[in-house]
Amino acid sequence: MNAPDDPPTPDDARARLRAADADRELVHRILSAAMERGSLTLGEYEERAGKAVAAKTFGDLDALTDDLPVGQLGVPMPFVGATTVTHIHSSADRRPVQHKFALMSGTELRGHATVGDGLTATAVMGGIDIDLREVEFTAPMLTIRCTALMGGIDITVPPDVGVDVDGWAVMGGFGGRAAGPGTPGAPTVRVVGLALMGAVEVKRKDREPRR
Structure with a gap:
């Protein structure tokens, strides 16, 4: 227990923050999913929903x-705690990167590159690494159209960006656990396409500390 003059711990500080309607709605979705899964009885759900x-x-x-078991309920969780917010620039001095292609080889997009509203990534028996944590966004939504034919496409986004994943996989994998809303004002990354005997993986990762 903290002494009266001690600063609150991070958990205590969070517990004291005022909740918003969106936070209460998220808890309602979690409770409803828990009841459908059998983790809560109807009576327990009604009691907790009333308290929410x-x-x-x-x-x-x-x-x-x-x-x-919140992680097993399939409820999309908002990603919070980002130290910075990804800004959308109205214009850029450099032409946005629109294509990435790897044929039995590897290529990447990272650093201070510029992206627009669309990016096509095609990996044929090769690999593409797309790291969006430091890029310059110039549109509120970036749609990445992926084709992985016996290859792999890895996409890394910062924690404050919204993510929507909607692709097909045939004897491969398409997705990841990154889908979910982002911080208000940050762009959204939409990942679509096909993985045929290949993989498209989308993940969130904190920005590396600046030196």
Whole structure:
């Protein structure tokens, strides 16, 4: 327990923050999914849902879900805690990168490159690494159209960016656990396409600290 003059720990500080309607709605979705899965009875769901409506702080809400397997319920979770917000630039001095192609080889897009509203990535028995953590976005939505034929495409996004994944996989994999909303004002990355005996993986990763 903290002494009266000690600063609150990060968990205590979060527990005291006022919750918003969106936070209460998220807890409702978690409770509903838990009831459908069988983790909560109907009575338990009704009791907790009533408390969620009246919850005022994150601590009140956390107490309603602490004993639930939230990660197994399939409820999209917002990604919070980013130290910076990815900005959308109205114009760029450099031409946006629109194509990345790898044929039995490897290529990458990273650093301070510029992207627009569309990017085509094709990997044929090769690999493409797309790291969007430091790029300059010039449109509110970037659609990445992926084709992985016996190859792999790895896409890394910063934690504040929204992500929508909608692709097909045939004897391969297409997705990842990165899908979900982002911070208001940040761009959205939409990943679509096909993985045929290949893989397209989208992941979130914090920005590397600047030296």
